[in-house]
Amino acid sequence: MSADNGPAGGLAELERTYAPHEAVLEASRCLLCEEPPCNKGCPAGVDVRRFVRKIRFGNFRGAARLIRDANVLVGVCGRVCPQEMLCMEHCTRANLDTPIDIAGLQRFAGDVEIGTLAPLPQTEPERTARVAIIGAGPAGLAAAAELRKAGYAVDVRERAGVAGGVLTRGIPPFRLDPAFVRSEIDFVRRLGADFHFDEAVSSVDALFDEGFDAVFIAAGLWRPYRLGIDGADLDGVLVAGEFLESVALGETPDIGDAVVVVGGGNVALDAATAARRLGAGRVTVACLESFEEMPAFRSEIEEARSEGIECRTRTRPVRFRGKDGRVAAYEGVGIRWKEPDLLVPSNAEDVPGTDFSIKVDTVIVAIGQGVLDRFEGLETDDRGLVKVDAESMATSRPGVFAGGDAVSGGATVVQAVAEGKRAAAAIAAYIEGSDPGAAAEGGWEGGVR
Amino acid sequence: MSGIDLSVEFCGIRFPNPFVLAAAPPTDSAEMIARGFDAGWGGAVVKTLGLEHVPVYLVSPMMAGLSYEDKSLIGLENIDLISERDIGEVLEEVTDLKRRYPDNVLIVSVMASSEDDWKEITRRVQDAGADMIECSFSCPHGMPERGMGSAVGQDADLTYERARWVVEAARVPVLIKLTPNVTDMRPIAERVREAGAAGVTAINTVKGLLGFDVETFAPIPSVAGKSTAGGLSGPAVKPIALRFVSDVAKDVGIPVAGVGGVVTWRDAVEFMLAGAGIVEVCTAVMRYGYDIVEELTEGLALYLEDRGLASPGDLVGKGLANVVSHEELSREFKTVATIDRDLCVGCGGCVVACRDGGHQAVAFPDDAAPGEERIPVVDDEKCIGCGFCRTICPIDGCISMEEREELRAGA
Numbered sequence: 039m040s041a042d043n044g045p046a047g048g049l050a051e052l053e054r055t056y057a058p059h060e061a062v063l064e065a066s067r068c069l070l071c072e073e074p075p076c077n078k079g080c081p082a083g084v085d086v087r088r089f090v091r092k093i094r095f096g097n098f099r100g101a102a103r104l105i106r107d108a109n110v111l112v113g114v115c116g117r118v119c120p121q122e123m124l125c126m127e128h129c130t131r132a133n134l135d136t137p138i139d140i141a142g143l144q145r146f147a148g149d150v151e152i153g154t155l156a157p158l159p160q161t162e163p164e165r166t167a168r169v170a171i172i173g174a175g176p177a178g179l180a181a182a183a184e185l186r187k188a189g190y191a192v193d194v195r196e197r198a199g200v201a202g203g204v205l206t207r208g209i210p211p212f213r214l215d216p217a218f219v220r221s222e223i224d225f226v227r228r229l230g231a232d233f234h235f236d237e238a239v240s241s242v243d244a245l246f247d248e249g250f251d252a253v254f255i256a257a258g259l260w261r262p263y264r265l266g267i268d269g270a271d272l273d274g275v276l277v278a279g280e281f282l283e284s285v286a287l288g289e290t291p292d293i294g295d296a297v298v299v300v301g302g303g304n305v306a307l308d309a310a311t312a313a314r315r316l317g318a319g320r321v322t323v324a325c326l327e328s329f330e331e332m333p334a335f336r337s338e339i340e341e342a343r344s345e346g347i348e349c350r351t352r353t354r355p356v357r358f359r360g361k362d363g364r365v366a367a368y369e370g371v372g373i374r375w376k377e378p379d380l381l382v383p384s385n386a387e388d389v390p391g392t393d394f395s396i397k398v399d400t401v402i403v404a405i406g407q408g409v410l411d412r413f414e415g416l417e418t419d420d421r422g423l424v425k426v427d428a429e430s431m432a433t434s435r436p437g438v439f440a441g442g443d444a445v446s447g448g449a450t451v452v453q454a455v456a457e458g459k460r461a462a463a464a465i466a467a468y469i470e471g472s473d474p475g476a477a478a479e480g481g482w483e484g485g486v487r
Numbered sequence: 488m489s490g491i492d493l494s495v496e497f498c499g500i501r502f503p504n505p506f507v508l509a510a511a512p513p514t515d516s517a518e519m520i521a522r523g524f525d526a527g528w529g530g531a532v533v534k535t536l537g538l539e540h541v542p543v544y545l546v547s548p549m550m551a552g553l554s555y556e557d558k559s560l561i562g563l564e565n566i567d568l569i570s571e572r573d574i575g576e577v578l579e580e581v582t583d584l585k586r587r588y589p590d591n592v593l594i595v596s597v598m599a600s601s602e603d604d605w606k607e608i609t610r611r612v613q614d615a616g617a618d619m620i621e622c623s624f625s626c627p628h629g630m631p632e633r634g635m636g637s638a639v640g641q642d643a644d645l646t647y648e649r650a651r652w653v654v655e656a657a658r659v660p661v662l663i664k665l666t667p668n669v670t671d672m673r674p675i676a677e678r679v680r681e682a683g684a685a686g687v688t689a690i691n692t693v694k695g696l697l698g699f700d701v702e703t704f705a706p707i708p709s710v711a712g713k714s715t716a717g718g719l720s721g722p723a724v725k726p727i728a729l730r731f732v733s734d735v736a737k738d739v740g741i742p743v744a745g746v747g748g749v750v751t752w753r754d755a756v757e758f759m760l761a762g763a764g765i766v767e768v769c770t771a772v773m774r775y776g777y778d779i780v781e782e783l784t785e786g787l788a789l790y791l792e793d794r795g796l797a798s799p800g801d802l803v804g805k806g807l808a809n810v811v812s813h814e815e816l817s818r819e820f821k822t823v824a825t826i827d828r829d830l831c832v833g834c835g836g837c838v839v840a841c842r843d844g845g846h847q848a849v850a851f852p853d854d855a856a857p858g859e860e861r862i863p864v865v866d867d868e869k870c871i872g873c874g875f876c877r878t879i880c881p882i883d884g885c886i887s888m889e890e891r892e893e894l895r896a897g898a
Binding site: 057058059070088091092095096097099100 | 750751752753775776778779781782783785786789883
């Protein structure tokens, strides 16, 4: 272990929230655009201009409520949303100087009611129809909240022992304080959603047999892809999902000083920064892509590099060499793309003479995840991702809807929230006997007010 | 949104909420007021009307803003006049508007000069369906030169006489809008009460000259190179308004419609604590739009809910007992500035402010080790507890004025 114990703060949350007067000052930079571009940028449909205005004029709790009405994951999205690619991207203020720090203001709003029980919104009268939701991650939570607000009975079946999906079992605590996740999950529970844990569901028929009127599949991606190379099964070769889950659950796995993370997405970057924060002195990210091609958010790449994480871009792993059964060396080689703009392993060819070897204590494999369960009778693609109508999230089977990573193959939290909301609207329309597609387009707002 | 009922009764009239659009450009037509009501305003005062034979000739530009460092429009100065629209046409709109919005309160602001004119305009306005009449005795520019506006409101006897004319003709409650351009509003408000008016509206704009263009020497806003003193409104005048509202509410005992610099629900609460039964808003609406009422109503409702209060009416005048004369203030209570060493960033603003603006009680320590963060220290012996350092400190809560029991006189 080197003397360097990683970035200051360790696993404690990175983001600092505004003091009230600072939030007002930042919000007062808002130009209160008549046709606000920020609003168009939010997949979850948060009225950004309006919540910023509420903060500006001192109506902090009104701001928290407004956001929560559109997106139950207020504090979560304030922390993990790539705002610079969404609401903040076209902020008019950027034409003058810098965009409004919408992310920071949303974190501030999310914190306003932390520690108190956020008041529940008005809900519609209870209905008799029941909806089963498979998976308690962002998409499932968002759908559960919307359906409860609309008065439907909601049963959430979660394979793991804890709700939150990637929020509690994937995103490391320095990026997202588990306390926020818990309070926001608790809000959905207080809305009246029933959660069942350690319950894997792989048959939709079984749920219909139980009497549910509709099913929403939001099971996520929990089967890690593994490398099929020599040494992939040595001790010390971890998959990112399991590594991040243990970190997210508060464990401090012993990973030694030298770590290589394989992959170029956000999960790889999270694993790398988590490894640094656990005390690894030399952390290297090795990926097929160049910096420009890496699918991770720019902010995460910049942050990782500023924390001294090295990147071996445009390389692939060749083999892991072991010593006494444990991984000791990572051997890779430089690659180039055979066809341009086709960033898949099969399109990579080795560049002769670029072989390299890195001494390692741990290798973390973050090359993607696939679906764990396949549901019978649903159209899926060759990766097992459920095919849906993009508007209504309806699957090929009537009454069955799907959203989140199990459909997209891996997208943002806010995208999953948006899909959960769209699915909830379509489910309500389906149950009430109208066309789900039309309902989603018509802007159904199931009892939000 | 909370379940709090924000409705209030003021001068015998039930308002859906205490937030009322003041007589100004945002209330110059029914179409505009309807949008205001749709946005959530409880009432509106239709922009001041005059009779047909009193023509209105506007100038342009007629508005200019007062900015300070990074804050734009802390004050708005205008040399606008009463509505230039035809009173008959506007009153037809009033009738229609009242039919469409029976629950919102429609007040019509009027201005006239002779007894006959005051009585005629009063009758015409109430016949059109206005719930209340607000008489402008207070416009500080353009009208005083013609014996109207603040020329009336600055004179207690003229105020009484004209208020009396209106009250004699009126079947609906009458508000008299008074000018802050007086030394003391109380004797004038007292005469309003004697005249039988239901209440006063305070304040109208504060007369001021906004500034000069230093290149052209033209005052601002420049009308072909010349200008005149106008009426200042906006956040800059709020302390002046609160002073007059509390004066009248405390010492005259007549209902007050508070107006002057309200932007947030906190401002509105302050006006109510000072004795305002309803709160009128203009400048903030002009700047931010009618929608700002959402932040006023929601913010007020959440505040009331937090404090366990049932109605905005429970706030009215509740701060007045704490507004006392200077003589009545405690001489026993002594404070000393205390700097939070964890929050301080060491800018030394307080050091300069106390050294050159006060009492040389705050200084950087001489003996700080090299490299050690320099945090100012307060000399308790020299500090007179004035509080100026706290007002200039850039960090909320860093400097506090702590009571020191041992400094109590005679202790």
